[in-house]
Amino acid sequence: METVSPVWYDRPMEKPPLQQIIPADFPELSKLVWNRDPHSPVDAEDVFHIYERNWRFVDTDALGARERQLIDDLGHRFGHGFGLVRTR
Numbered sequence: 001m002e003t004v005s006p007v008w009y010d011r012p013m014e015k016p017p018l019q020q021i022i023p024a025d026f027p028e029l030s031k032l033v034w035n036r037d038p039h040s041p042v043d044a045e046d047v048f049h050i051y052e053r054n055w056r057f058v059d060t061d062a063l064g065a066r067e068r069q070l071i072d073d074l075g076h077r078f079g080h081g082f083g084l085v086r087t088r
Contacts, residue, residue: 021047026067028058048078 020041023029029047030038032054042050051058051071063071 019044021070023047026070028063028067029070032057044074045078048074052079 021029021044022039022041023033023036024038029050032050033042047070051074
């Protein structure tokens with residue numbers, strides 16, 4: 001039986017799936033978790049929901065490429081292909 005690599009959204013997985021994210025590594029996310037330790041890991045799905053619930057507070061002009069990629073990946077993975085507001 002042939003082994004097939006898993007896919008996220010019609011593209012081969014280029015890196016292991018995100019399990020936990022450290023908010024302090026992402027400036028806008030770090031601002032959204034003001035009520036918790038930004039250095040403590042958060043489950044990727046919870047991070048998606050944090051962005052989703054608090055999107056109005058995200059300064060999209062301040063998003064760096066790495067954080068934009070994170071948001072895209074989370075949106076595709078947990079947003080059922082819909083994702084968040086376009087960041088580009």
